[in-house]
Amino acid sequence: xxxxxxxxxxxxxxxxxxxxxxxxxxxxxxxxxxxxxxxxxxxxxxxxxxxxxxxxxxxxxxxxxxxxxxxxxxxxxxxxxxxxxxxxxxxxxxxxxxxxxxxxxxxxxxxxxxxxxxxxxxxxxxxxxxxxxxxxxxxxxxxxxxxxxxxxxxxxxxxxxxxxxxxxxxxxxxxxxxxxxxxxxxxxxxxxxxxxxxxxxxxxxxx
Amino acid sequence: xxxxxxxxxxxxxxxxxxxxxxxxxxxxxxxxxxxxxxxxxxxxxxxxxxxxxxxxxxxxxxxxxxxxxxxxxxxxxxxxxxxxxxxxxxxxxxxxxxxxxxxxxxxxxxxxxxxxxxxxxxxxxxxxxxxxxxxxxxxxxxxxxxxxxxxxxxxxxxxxxxxxxxxxxxxxxxxxxxxxxxxxxxxxxxxxxxxxxxxxxxxxxxxxxxxxxxxxxxxxxxxxxxxxxxxxxxxxxx
Numbered sequence: 001x002x003x004x005x006x007x008x009x010x011x012x013x014x015x016x017x018x019x020x021x022x023x024x025x026x027x028x029x030x031x032x033x034x035x036x037x038x039x040x041x042x043x044x045x046x047x048x049x050x051x052x053x054x055x056x057x058x059x060x061x062x063x064x065x066x067x068x069x070x071x072x073x074x075x076x077x078x079x080x081x082x083x084x085x086x087x088x089x090x091x092x093x094x095x096x097x098x099x100x101x102x103x104x105x106x107x108x109x110x111x112x113x114x115x116x117x118x119x120x121x122x123x124x125x126x127x128x129x130x131x132x133x134x135x136x137x138x139x140x141x142x143x144x145x146x147x148x149x150x151x152x153x154x155x156x157x158x159x160x161x162x163x164x165x166x167x168x169x170x171x172x173x174x175x176x177x178x179x180x181x182x183x184x185x186x187x188x189x190x191x192x193x194x195x196x197x198x199x200x201x202x203x204x205x206x207x
Numbered sequence: 208x209x210x211x212x213x214x215x216x217x218x219x220x221x222x223x224x225x226x227x228x229x230x231x232x233x234x235x236x237x238x239x240x241x242x243x244x245x246x247x248x249x250x251x252x253x254x255x256x257x258x259x260x261x262x263x264x265x266x267x268x269x270x271x272x273x274x275x276x277x278x279x280x281x282x283x284x285x286x287x288x289x290x291x292x293x294x295x296x297x298x299x300x301x302x303x304x305x306x307x308x309x310x311x312x313x314x315x316x317x318x319x320x321x322x323x324x325x326x327x328x329x330x331x332x333x334x335x336x337x338x339x340x341x342x343x344x345x346x347x348x349x350x351x352x353x354x355x356x357x358x359x360x361x362x363x364x365x366x367x368x369x370x371x372x373x374x375x376x377x378x379x380x381x382x383x384x385x386x387x388x389x390x391x392x393x394x395x396x397x398x399x400x401x402x403x404x405x406x407x408x409x410x411x412x413x414x415x416x417x418x419x420x421x422x423x424x425x426x427x428x429x430x431x432x433x434x435x436x437x438x439x440x441x442x443x444x445x
Protein backbone atom coordinates (compact mmCIF):
# COMPACT_ATOMS: atom_id res chain seq x y z
CA UNK A 1 0.00 0.00 0.00
CA UNK A 2 1.31 3.42 -0.94
CA UNK A 3 0.28 5.16 2.22
CA UNK A 4 2.83 7.91 2.15
CA UNK A 5 1.35 10.20 -0.44
CA UNK A 6 0.00 13.10 1.59
CA UNK A 7 -2.09 16.10 0.70
CA UNK A 8 -0.60 18.22 3.48
CA UNK A 9 3.08 18.38 4.39
CA UNK A 10 4.14 16.17 7.32
CA UNK A 11 5.84 17.78 10.30
CA UNK A 12 9.43 18.81 9.63
CA UNK A 13 11.44 19.32 12.83
CA UNK A 14 13.06 22.75 13.01
CA UNK A 15 13.49 25.96 14.94
CA UNK A 16 12.50 28.56 12.34
CA UNK A 17 10.40 31.58 13.33
CA UNK A 18 7.40 29.76 11.83
CA UNK A 19 8.08 26.73 14.05
CA UNK A 20 8.38 28.98 17.07
CA UNK A 21 5.20 30.92 16.30
CA UNK A 22 2.40 30.16 18.78
CA UNK A 23 -0.10 27.55 17.69
CA UNK A 24 -3.02 29.96 17.97
CA UNK A 25 -1.32 32.25 15.42
CA UNK A 26 -1.05 29.37 12.95
CA UNK A 27 -4.69 28.41 13.55
CA UNK A 28 -5.64 32.05 12.88
CA UNK A 29 -3.56 32.01 9.67
CA UNK A 30 -5.45 28.96 8.40
CA UNK A 31 -8.80 30.44 9.40
CA UNK A 32 -7.98 33.79 7.77
CA UNK A 33 -6.86 32.10 4.54
CA UNK A 34 -10.03 29.98 4.54
CA UNK A 35 -12.16 33.11 5.05
CA UNK A 36 -10.18 35.19 2.60
CA UNK A 37 -10.75 32.67 -0.16
CA UNK A 38 -14.42 33.75 -0.08
CA UNK A 39 -13.63 37.44 0.11
CA UNK A 40 -10.79 38.01 -2.36
CA UNK A 41 -12.29 39.12 -5.65
CA UNK A 42 -9.15 39.81 -7.68
CA UNK A 43 -6.88 37.04 -8.92
CA UNK A 44 -3.86 39.31 -8.56
CA UNK A 45 -4.52 39.68 -4.83
CA UNK A 46 -4.92 35.88 -4.59
CA UNK A 47 -1.60 35.41 -6.38
CA UNK A 48 0.14 37.90 -4.10
CA UNK A 49 -1.29 36.23 -0.97
CA UNK A 50 -0.26 32.81 -2.28
CA UNK A 51 3.27 34.03 -3.05
CA UNK A 52 3.57 35.49 0.45
CA UNK A 53 2.35 32.26 2.03
CA UNK A 54 4.75 30.17 -0.08
CA UNK A 55 7.47 32.45 1.27
CA UNK A 56 6.34 31.64 4.83
CA UNK A 57 6.39 27.92 4.01
CA UNK A 58 9.91 28.14 2.62
CA UNK A 59 11.01 30.23 5.60
CA UNK A 60 10.14 27.21 7.78
CA UNK A 61 12.83 25.20 6.01
CA UNK A 62 10.37 22.52 4.91
CA UNK A 63 11.70 22.89 1.36
CA UNK A 64 10.41 23.42 -2.15
CA UNK A 65 9.93 19.68 -2.75
CA UNK A 66 7.44 19.31 0.10
CA UNK A 67 5.60 22.40 -1.07
CA UNK A 68 5.39 21.12 -4.63
CA UNK A 69 4.31 17.65 -3.46
CA UNK A 70 1.43 19.13 -1.46
CA UNK A 71 0.31 21.08 -4.53
CA UNK A 72 1.08 18.36 -7.09
CA UNK A 73 -1.39 15.89 -5.57
CA UNK A 74 -4.32 18.25 -6.11
CA UNK A 75 -3.10 19.54 -9.46
CA UNK A 76 -5.42 17.33 -11.59
CA UNK A 77 -8.47 18.38 -9.58
CA UNK A 78 -7.46 22.04 -9.71
CA UNK A 79 -6.83 21.79 -13.44
CA UNK A 80 -10.32 20.36 -13.97
CA UNK A 81 -11.91 23.05 -11.79
CA UNK A 82 -9.86 25.77 -13.50
CA UNK A 83 -10.81 24.65 -17.01
CA UNK A 84 -14.49 24.38 -16.13
CA UNK A 85 -14.54 27.81 -14.49
CA UNK A 86 -12.65 29.32 -17.43
CA UNK A 87 -15.28 27.96 -19.79
CA UNK A 88 -18.15 29.15 -17.57
CA UNK A 89 -16.88 32.43 -16.09
CA UNK A 90 -13.67 33.37 -17.85
CA UNK A 91 -9.97 33.40 -17.09
CA UNK A 92 -9.71 35.88 -14.18
CA UNK A 93 -12.44 34.12 -12.14
CA UNK A 94 -10.97 30.67 -12.86
CA UNK A 95 -7.52 31.93 -11.82
CA UNK A 96 -8.90 33.43 -8.60
CA UNK A 97 -10.74 30.24 -7.62
CA UNK A 98 -7.74 27.98 -8.26
CA UNK A 99 -5.34 30.33 -6.48
CA UNK A 100 -7.69 30.60 -3.48
CA UNK A 101 -7.85 26.81 -3.13
CA UNK A 102 -4.06 26.69 -3.32
CA UNK A 103 -3.90 29.41 -0.67
CA UNK A 104 -5.88 27.19 1.71
CA UNK A 105 -3.71 24.14 0.96
CA UNK A 106 -0.46 26.03 1.51
CA UNK A 107 -1.80 27.60 4.73
CA UNK A 108 -2.74 24.15 6.07
CA UNK A 109 0.67 22.84 4.99
CA UNK A 110 2.42 25.64 6.90
CA UNK A 111 0.49 24.52 9.99
CA UNK A 112 1.19 20.79 9.62
CA UNK A 113 4.82 21.17 8.51
CA UNK A 114 5.78 23.31 11.49
CA UNK A 115 3.66 21.81 14.27
CA UNK A 116 4.18 18.35 15.79
CA UNK A 117 0.95 16.36 15.45
CA UNK A 118 0.61 15.96 19.21
CA UNK A 119 0.87 19.75 19.69
CA UNK A 120 -1.75 20.15 16.99
CA UNK A 121 -4.01 17.68 18.80
CA UNK A 122 -3.40 19.45 22.13
CA UNK A 123 -4.45 22.67 20.39
CA UNK A 124 -7.63 21.04 19.09
CA UNK A 125 -8.37 19.74 22.60
CA UNK A 126 -7.99 23.28 23.98
CA UNK A 127 -10.26 24.70 21.29
CA UNK A 128 -12.86 22.01 21.92
CA UNK A 129 -12.78 22.32 25.72
CA UNK A 130 -15.72 24.80 25.90
CA UNK A 131 -17.91 22.13 24.31
CA UNK A 132 -17.36 19.86 27.30
CA UNK A 133 -20.32 21.53 29.03
CA UNK A 134 -22.51 20.16 26.24
CA UNK A 135 -21.24 16.64 26.84
CA UNK A 136 -18.54 16.62 24.14
CA UNK A 137 -15.20 14.93 24.81
CA UNK A 138 -12.34 17.19 23.56
CA UNK A 139 -10.02 14.19 23.19
CA UNK A 140 -12.45 12.75 20.67
CA UNK A 141 -12.18 15.92 18.62
CA UNK A 142 -8.40 15.46 18.61
CA UNK A 143 -8.72 11.80 17.73
CA UNK A 144 -10.97 12.70 14.80
CA UNK A 145 -8.30 15.06 13.46
CA UNK A 146 -5.64 12.38 13.98
CA UNK A 147 -7.69 9.84 12.05
CA UNK A 148 -8.33 12.34 9.28
CA UNK A 149 -4.59 13.06 8.97
CA UNK A 150 -3.95 9.32 8.71
CA UNK A 151 -6.86 8.49 6.39
CA UNK A 152 -6.22 10.96 3.58
CA UNK A 153 -2.85 9.45 2.56
CA UNK A 154 -4.22 5.95 2.96
CA UNK A 155 -7.13 6.57 0.60
CA UNK A 156 -4.81 8.31 -1.87
CA UNK A 157 -2.50 5.28 -1.67
CA UNK A 158 -5.43 2.88 -2.11
CA UNK A 159 -6.51 4.76 -5.22
CA UNK A 160 -2.99 4.60 -6.68
CA UNK A 161 -2.79 0.85 -5.99
CA UNK A 162 -6.20 0.14 -7.50
CA UNK A 163 -5.40 2.27 -10.55
CA UNK A 164 -2.20 0.29 -11.10
CA UNK A 165 -3.94 -3.07 -10.81
CA UNK A 166 -6.74 -1.86 -13.12
CA UNK A 167 -4.07 -0.77 -15.65
CA UNK A 168 -2.39 -4.17 -15.40
CA UNK A 169 -5.69 -5.79 -16.41
CA UNK A 170 -6.47 -3.22 -19.10
CA UNK A 171 -9.40 -1.81 -17.08
CA UNK A 172 -8.10 1.71 -16.52
CA UNK A 173 -11.04 3.21 -18.39
CA UNK A 174 -13.62 1.32 -16.36
CA UNK A 175 -14.80 3.60 -13.52
CA UNK A 176 -16.36 0.64 -11.69
CA UNK A 177 -12.99 -1.14 -11.59
CA UNK A 178 -11.49 1.96 -9.99
CA UNK A 179 -14.17 3.21 -7.61
CA UNK A 180 -15.56 -0.02 -6.16
CA UNK A 181 -12.27 -1.51 -4.89
CA UNK A 182 -11.26 1.86 -3.39
CA UNK A 183 -14.63 2.07 -1.67
CA UNK A 184 -14.34 -1.47 -0.28
CA UNK A 185 -10.73 -0.90 0.82
CA UNK A 186 -11.72 2.34 2.52
CA UNK A 187 -14.58 0.73 4.44
CA UNK A 188 -12.31 -2.16 5.50
CA UNK A 189 -9.66 0.36 6.53
CA UNK A 190 -12.19 2.32 8.59
CA UNK A 191 -13.21 -0.86 10.43
CA UNK A 192 -9.58 -1.82 10.97
CA UNK A 193 -8.71 1.63 12.33
CA UNK A 194 -11.73 1.55 14.64
CA UNK A 195 -10.64 -1.82 15.96
CA UNK A 196 -7.04 -0.66 16.43
CA UNK A 197 -8.19 2.41 18.36
CA UNK A 198 -10.61 0.36 20.46
CA UNK A 199 -7.86 -2.16 21.30
CA UNK A 200 -5.76 0.72 22.63
CA UNK A 201 -8.67 2.16 24.59
CA UNK A 202 -8.66 5.33 22.48
CA UNK A 203 -11.88 7.15 21.71
CA UNK A 204 -13.82 5.67 24.60
CA UNK A 205 -16.02 7.98 26.60
CA UNK A 206 -14.68 9.24 29.93
CA UNK A 207 -16.16 7.37 32.87
CA UNK B 208 -5.07 -14.86 41.97
CA UNK B 209 -4.94 -12.48 38.98
CA UNK B 210 -5.89 -14.28 35.82
CA UNK B 211 -8.06 -14.43 32.76
CA UNK B 212 -11.21 -16.47 33.09
CA UNK B 213 -13.33 -17.83 30.26
CA UNK B 214 -16.59 -19.05 31.72
CA UNK B 215 -18.52 -21.28 29.32
CA UNK B 216 -17.96 -18.86 26.41
CA UNK B 217 -19.58 -19.28 23.02
CA UNK B 218 -19.15 -16.85 20.14
CA UNK B 219 -21.52 -17.09 17.19
CA UNK B 220 -22.01 -14.59 14.38
CA UNK B 221 -24.82 -14.17 11.89
CA UNK B 222 -23.63 -14.14 8.30
CA UNK B 223 -25.26 -13.00 5.08
CA UNK B 224 -26.96 -15.83 3.23
CA UNK B 225 -26.94 -18.20 6.21
CA UNK B 226 -30.02 -18.87 8.30
CA UNK B 227 -28.03 -20.33 11.22
CA UNK B 228 -25.37 -18.28 13.02
CA UNK B 229 -21.81 -19.46 12.48
CA UNK B 230 -20.21 -20.70 15.69
CA UNK B 231 -16.63 -19.40 16.01
CA UNK B 232 -15.99 -20.68 19.53
CA UNK B 233 -18.04 -23.11 21.58
CA UNK B 234 -18.27 -23.71 25.33
CA UNK B 235 -14.82 -22.47 26.26
CA UNK B 236 -14.00 -22.64 29.96
CA UNK B 237 -10.43 -21.77 30.90
CA UNK B 238 -8.38 -20.09 33.56
CA UNK B 239 -5.19 -18.51 32.22
CA UNK B 240 -2.63 -17.34 34.74
CA UNK B 241 0.69 -18.58 33.32
CA UNK B 242 3.28 -15.97 32.28
CA UNK B 243 3.57 -17.24 28.70
CA UNK B 244 0.68 -18.86 26.87
CA UNK B 245 0.64 -19.82 23.19
CA UNK B 246 -2.51 -20.57 21.20
CA UNK B 247 -1.95 -22.65 18.09
CA UNK B 248 -4.31 -24.00 15.47
CA UNK B 249 -5.18 -23.88 11.79
CA UNK B 250 -6.40 -20.76 9.98
CA UNK B 251 -10.04 -20.16 10.87
CA UNK B 252 -9.90 -22.44 13.92
CA UNK B 253 -10.90 -19.65 16.33
CA UNK B 254 -7.49 -18.57 17.69
CA UNK B 255 -7.93 -14.88 16.91
CA UNK B 256 -11.47 -14.87 18.28
CA UNK B 257 -10.20 -16.41 21.51
CA UNK B 258 -7.55 -13.70 21.85
CA UNK B 259 -9.91 -10.88 20.91
CA UNK B 260 -12.26 -11.93 23.71
CA UNK B 261 -9.55 -11.05 26.23
CA UNK B 262 -9.41 -7.42 25.12
CA UNK B 263 -13.16 -7.04 24.58
CA UNK B 264 -12.76 -6.69 20.82
CA UNK B 265 -15.09 -9.69 20.49
CA UNK B 266 -18.08 -10.02 22.76
CA UNK B 267 -19.25 -13.49 23.89
CA UNK B 268 -22.66 -14.58 22.59
CA UNK B 269 -23.03 -16.49 25.86
CA UNK B 270 -20.86 -16.94 28.92
CA UNK B 271 -18.40 -14.33 30.16
CA UNK B 272 -14.74 -13.43 30.12
CA UNK B 273 -13.08 -11.63 33.02
CA UNK B 274 -9.60 -10.15 33.27
CA UNK B 275 -8.35 -9.72 36.83
CA UNK B 276 -12.00 -9.82 37.90
CA UNK B 277 -13.20 -7.21 35.38
CA UNK B 278 -15.85 -8.28 32.89
CA UNK B 279 -14.71 -7.63 29.31
CA UNK B 280 -18.17 -6.37 28.35
CA UNK B 281 -19.23 -4.34 31.38
CA UNK B 282 -15.78 -3.03 32.37
CA UNK B 283 -14.23 -2.79 28.93
CA UNK B 284 -12.36 0.43 29.71
CA UNK B 285 -10.62 -1.13 32.70
CA UNK B 286 -9.93 -4.30 30.75
CA UNK B 287 -8.31 -2.37 27.90
CA UNK B 288 -6.14 -0.48 30.37
CA UNK B 289 -4.88 -3.85 31.61
CA UNK B 290 -4.65 -5.67 28.29
CA UNK B 291 -2.49 -4.47 25.38
CA UNK B 292 -3.29 -5.97 21.99
CA UNK B 293 -0.87 -6.34 19.08
CA UNK B 294 -2.33 -7.15 15.67
CA UNK B 295 -0.78 -9.40 13.01
CA UNK B 296 -0.20 -6.52 10.61
CA UNK B 297 1.34 -3.55 12.42
CA UNK B 298 0.13 -1.21 9.67
CA UNK B 299 -3.45 -1.84 10.73
CA UNK B 300 -2.48 -0.86 14.24
CA UNK B 301 -0.24 2.16 13.73
CA UNK B 302 -2.54 5.14 13.41
CA UNK B 303 -0.12 8.05 13.11
CA UNK B 304 2.38 8.88 10.34
CA UNK B 305 5.52 8.43 12.48
CA UNK B 306 6.55 6.19 15.37
CA UNK B 307 6.97 9.04 17.84
CA UNK B 308 3.50 10.37 17.08
CA UNK B 309 1.93 6.94 17.36
CA UNK B 310 3.46 6.19 20.75
CA UNK B 311 2.43 9.66 21.94
CA UNK B 312 -1.10 8.94 20.76
CA UNK B 313 -1.15 5.82 22.95
CA UNK B 314 -0.15 7.95 25.92
CA UNK B 315 -2.72 10.71 25.40
CA UNK B 316 -5.29 9.11 27.72
CA UNK B 317 -2.93 8.58 30.62
CA UNK B 318 -0.39 11.40 30.35
CA UNK B 319 -1.95 14.85 29.92
CA UNK B 320 1.26 16.88 30.14
CA UNK B 321 2.83 17.21 26.68
CA UNK B 322 6.47 17.34 27.87
CA UNK B 323 6.03 14.30 30.08
CA UNK B 324 4.23 12.50 27.27
CA UNK B 325 7.10 13.20 24.87
CA UNK B 326 9.68 11.95 27.36
CA UNK B 327 7.69 8.76 28.01
CA UNK B 328 7.26 8.14 24.29
CA UNK B 329 11.00 8.53 23.75
CA UNK B 330 11.72 6.13 26.60
CA UNK B 331 9.32 3.56 25.10
CA UNK B 332 10.99 3.90 21.68
CA UNK B 333 14.49 3.77 23.13
CA UNK B 334 13.64 0.52 24.93
CA UNK B 335 13.28 -1.19 21.55
CA UNK B 336 16.13 0.70 19.86
CA UNK B 337 13.65 2.68 17.77
CA UNK B 338 14.56 6.21 18.83
CA UNK B 339 16.69 6.89 15.70
CA UNK B 340 13.64 5.96 13.60
CA UNK B 341 11.16 7.94 15.70
CA UNK B 342 10.47 10.61 13.08
CA UNK B 343 10.57 8.36 10.05
CA UNK B 344 7.33 7.54 8.22
CA UNK B 345 5.90 4.18 9.34
CA UNK B 346 5.81 3.24 5.64
CA UNK B 347 9.58 3.57 5.44
CA UNK B 348 10.23 1.09 8.26
CA UNK B 349 10.94 -2.60 7.70
CA UNK B 350 8.38 -5.22 8.77
CA UNK B 351 10.38 -6.03 11.89
CA UNK B 352 10.77 -2.38 12.85
CA UNK B 353 7.04 -1.83 12.39
CA UNK B 354 6.21 -4.82 14.57
CA UNK B 355 8.57 -3.56 17.28
CA UNK B 356 7.01 -0.11 16.97
CA UNK B 357 3.53 -1.59 17.39
CA UNK B 358 4.82 -3.37 20.50
CA UNK B 359 6.40 -0.16 21.81
CA UNK B 360 3.15 1.77 21.27
CA UNK B 361 1.18 -0.83 23.22
CA UNK B 362 3.74 -1.27 26.01
CA UNK B 363 4.13 2.50 26.46
CA UNK B 364 0.98 2.52 28.61
CA UNK B 365 2.36 -0.37 30.66
CA UNK B 366 -0.40 -2.98 30.40
CA UNK B 367 -0.30 -5.99 32.73
CA UNK B 368 -1.15 -8.41 29.96
CA UNK B 369 0.03 -8.43 26.37
CA UNK B 370 -2.01 -10.24 23.74
CA UNK B 371 -0.43 -10.78 20.32
CA UNK B 372 -2.33 -12.14 17.34
CA UNK B 373 0.13 -14.03 15.12
CA UNK B 374 2.91 -11.47 15.67
CA UNK B 375 5.56 -13.31 13.62
CA UNK B 376 3.48 -14.14 10.53
CA UNK B 377 4.77 -11.23 8.42
CA UNK B 378 8.35 -11.34 9.69
CA UNK B 379 11.50 -12.79 8.16
CA UNK B 380 13.70 -15.17 10.14
CA UNK B 381 15.92 -12.46 11.62
CA UNK B 382 13.03 -10.31 12.77
CA UNK B 383 11.21 -13.37 14.10
CA UNK B 384 14.21 -14.11 16.29
CA UNK B 385 14.33 -10.47 17.41
CA UNK B 386 10.64 -10.60 18.32
CA UNK B 387 11.13 -13.87 20.18
CA UNK B 388 13.91 -12.40 22.31
CA UNK B 389 11.93 -9.22 22.93
CA UNK B 390 8.91 -11.17 24.13
CA UNK B 391 11.08 -13.35 26.37
CA UNK B 392 12.38 -10.25 28.17
CA UNK B 393 8.98 -8.70 28.89
CA UNK B 394 7.63 -8.51 32.44
CA UNK B 395 4.04 -8.73 31.24
CA UNK B 396 1.94 -11.85 31.00
CA UNK B 397 2.06 -12.72 27.29
CA UNK B 398 -0.66 -14.57 25.42
CA UNK B 399 -0.10 -15.07 21.72
CA UNK B 400 -1.48 -17.01 18.81
CA UNK B 401 0.99 -18.33 16.30
CA UNK B 402 1.76 -20.77 13.50
CA UNK B 403 5.40 -20.63 14.54
CA UNK B 404 5.92 -23.73 16.67
CA UNK B 405 9.33 -22.49 17.83
CA UNK B 406 7.64 -19.46 19.33
CA UNK B 407 5.02 -21.72 20.89
CA UNK B 408 7.77 -23.83 22.48
CA UNK B 409 8.86 -20.77 24.50
CA UNK B 410 5.48 -20.77 26.29
CA UNK B 411 4.65 -22.25 29.68
CA UNK B 412 1.30 -23.49 28.39
CA UNK B 413 -0.05 -24.27 24.95
CA UNK B 414 -3.68 -24.34 23.86
CA UNK B 415 -4.54 -26.05 20.58
CA UNK B 416 -7.74 -24.70 19.02
CA UNK B 417 -9.59 -26.64 16.38
CA UNK B 418 -13.01 -25.86 14.90
CA UNK B 419 -13.94 -23.49 17.71
CA UNK B 420 -12.91 -25.72 20.62
CA UNK B 421 -9.81 -26.07 22.75
CA UNK B 422 -8.76 -29.62 21.91
CA UNK B 423 -5.46 -29.63 23.80
CA UNK B 424 -4.34 -27.80 26.91
CA UNK B 425 -0.92 -28.59 28.34
CA UNK B 426 2.85 -28.24 28.01
CA UNK B 427 4.51 -26.72 24.94
CA UNK B 428 6.32 -29.80 23.63
CA UNK B 429 3.24 -32.01 23.96
CA UNK B 430 1.05 -29.25 22.50
CA UNK B 431 3.27 -28.83 19.43
CA UNK B 432 3.41 -32.61 18.92
CA UNK B 433 -0.36 -32.85 19.34
CA UNK B 434 -0.94 -30.10 16.77
CA UNK B 435 1.47 -31.70 14.27
CA UNK B 436 -0.33 -35.03 14.67
CA UNK B 437 -3.69 -33.31 14.17
CA UNK B 438 -2.47 -31.65 10.96
CA UNK B 439 -0.99 -34.94 9.69
CA UNK B 440 -4.29 -36.74 10.33
CA UNK B 441 -6.29 -34.04 8.56
CA UNK B 442 -4.00 -33.98 5.53
CA UNK B 443 -4.12 -37.81 5.30
CA UNK B 444 -7.93 -37.67 5.50
CA UNK B 445 -7.87 -35.19 2.58
